[in-house]
Amino acid sequence: MPSEVRAADAGGARDGAPGIRAGSTAPSSTAPSPASTAPSRLELAVDALIDEHAADAEQLLTELVAVPSVNPKQPGVNGDQYAGGETRANELLAEWLGRTGMETHWVEQEAGRANLVAIRRGGGGGRSLALNGHIDTVAPQQGRFADPFKAERIGRTLFGLGATDMKAGHAAMWLALQAIERAGATLAGDVHVHSVVGEETMSHEAGTTAVLNAGYRTDAALIPEPTSSPSALFNLSNTAPGNYLFSVTVRGKSTHWASRNLAIRAGGGGDEVGVNAIDKAVYIYNAMRQLEEQWAFTKKHPQFAPGSFIIHPGVLHADIGVAAAPYFPDRARFDYLLSFPPGETSEQIRAEVEAHLNGAAALDPWLRQHPLEFEWIDTWPPAYTDPQSEFARVALEARNETVAALGVEALAAPVPAGAQSDASFYEAQGIPAIVCGPGDLLVAHAADEAVNLDMIPMAAKMMARVALRWCA
Numbered sequence: 001m002p003s004e005v006r007a008a009d010a011g012g013a014r015d016g017a018p019g020i021r022a023g024s025t026a027p028s029s030t031a032p033s034p035a036s037t038a039p040s041r042l043e044l045a046v047d048a049l050i051d052e053h054a055a056d057a058e059q060l061l062t063e064l065v066a067v068p069s070v071n072p073k074q075p076g077v078n079g080d081q082y083a084g085g086e087t088r089a090n091e092l093l094a095e096w097l098g099r100t101g102m103e104t105h106w107v108e109q110e111a112g113r114a115n116l117v118a119i120r121r122g123g124g125g126g127r128s129l130a131l132n133g134h135i136d137t138v139a140p141q142q143g144r145f146a147d148p149f150k151a152e153r154i155g156r157t158l159f160g161l162g163a164t165d166m167k168a169g170h171a172a173m174w175l176a177l178q179a180i181e182r183a184g185a186t187l188a189g190d191v192h193v194h195s196v197v198g199e200e201t202m203s204h205e206a207g208t209t210a211v212l213n214a215g216y217r218t219d220a221a222l223i224p225e226p227t228s229s230p231s232a233l234f235n236l237s238n239t240a241p242g243n244y245l246f247s248v249t250v251r252g253k254s255t256h257w258a259s260r261n262l263a264i265r266a267g268g269g270g271d272e273v274g275v276n277a278i279d280k281a282v283y284i285y286n287a288m289r290q291l292e293e294q295w296a297f298t299k300k301h302p303q304f305a306p307g308s309f310i311i312h313p314g315v316l317h318a319d320i321g322v323a324a325a326p327y328f329p330d331r332a333r334f335d336y337l338l339s340f341p342p343g344e345t346s347e348q349i350r351a352e353v354e355a356h357l358n359g360a361a362a363l364d365p366w367l368r369q370h371p372l373e374f375e376w377i378d379t380w381p382p383a384y385t386d387p388q389s390e391f392a393r394v395a396l397e398a399r400n401e402t403v404a405a406l407g408v409e410a411l412a413a414p415v416p417a418g419a420q421s422d423a424s425f426y427e428a429q430g431i432p433a434i435v436c437g438p439g440d441l442l443v444a445h446a447a448d449e450a451v452n453l454d455m456i457p458m459a460a461k462m463m464a465r466v467a468l469r470w471c472a
Helices: 041-052 054-065 085-098 163-182 208-213 257-264 277-298 346-361 365-369 390-404 423-427 455-470
Strands: 103-110 113-120 129-134 152-154 157-159 191-196 221-223 237-240 242-251 311-319 331-340 373-380 433-435 450-452
Touching: 041 054, 041 163, 041 455, 054 085, 054 157, 054 163, 054 455, 085 103, 085 113, 085 163, 085 191, 103 208, 113 163, 113 208, 129 163, 129 455, 163 191, 163 450, 163 455, 191 208, 208 423, 221 423, 237 423, 242 277, 242 346, 277 311, 277 331, 277 346, 277 365, 331 346, 346 373, 390 433, 390 455, 423 433, 450 455
Parallel strands: 129 191, 129 221, 221 433
Antiparallel strands: 103 113, 113 191, 152 157, 157 450, 237 433, 242 331, 242 373, 311 331
16 A cells, blocks of 8 residues: 555645645446556555655646746736746756756657756666647636745645646656656666646647657556546546537628618618628527537437537627627627547537538528638647546556545546546557646636645555556
């Protein structure tokens, strides 16, 4: 059994921050639970070293938070203000990883945005493992603390931008690898750290995909994104839905607002007088709702609950180019974000949405003559690694052993992730990927982002076990 992990003060974190609670349960499935393997003396020695150096990992997290590594392509962000921040954070991490004897390499697909690859070489003949973490964060928000880049501690909770998403994961990677090194473990396979840029805007071509295309491929990948929630501790995920961000623009014909009766009532001139783009947008909105309701029955996956795949209308904007109520708006734009199951592609989803809406538009005389305008902005492919694969079973066993010390129920099988991650881009290249890491997903991207510090050594023990068993 792994060394005991101290629970958070008073059974949880203070002031509403995420906590670790003994007795928490995680969703389970009907699949049989993997047989537990008793930890070896080496694994117990690594556990002890992780506990001994947990405070050092907390210091690393504090230093990483202090480096503003905001993704410069985040919407609404002044890119110049944060240029080079991702690289500086990776330089700091490289310094810490270098102390563990790891060799460091750099992959810079976009100027000023350098990915870090650190490698602990194995003896040869074994399987390799990547520990992947994105170093970029979302933009700062005004929260309870004046400086989002200054780590603030309250009890066992550390507040700061990126603390949960996902610099705590980086601290846990370092903690696991330095413990393996100090224990004198000899692995057959290489262990990589891929600390990448661009994940928050799905810029994988500059981040994870660039690293893989540069030749730093491994036999499996473990991604310590935050996977806890108030009802479940350290979920372990093999799958996540795909998503697509897109817009639909409807054109109208502007006229004076007082002409509405002539435009819409019998006896008037109808479309010849004017067409309010909002009216036509509502028609299209209802058609999209119809498609979404169909998806509750047509979009299925055995690991997802019915109705999991949605078409979310996030923004509606209509005007004549300026905000002026006394006119018919001649344009209306919906911004949508949808999710779709593993096994389907972004291209299939795009074709299905366009066919459905164009079919509805063909029944309307105005829209038939004034086609809908689609803009397909960004897509994130689904993630899926076979839950019965050897790597999934190794990771699940390591997770269950790690949380057992807290009395947390074992997961019988991996569960779907609550958010997308770079696992998709390992899997796109045939590399199995599993997501499990420190932090509460519900506070990621929040104004008062925080992490319970006791999650870091827990995650480190899980990652160390995976490395010792997979790469042996």
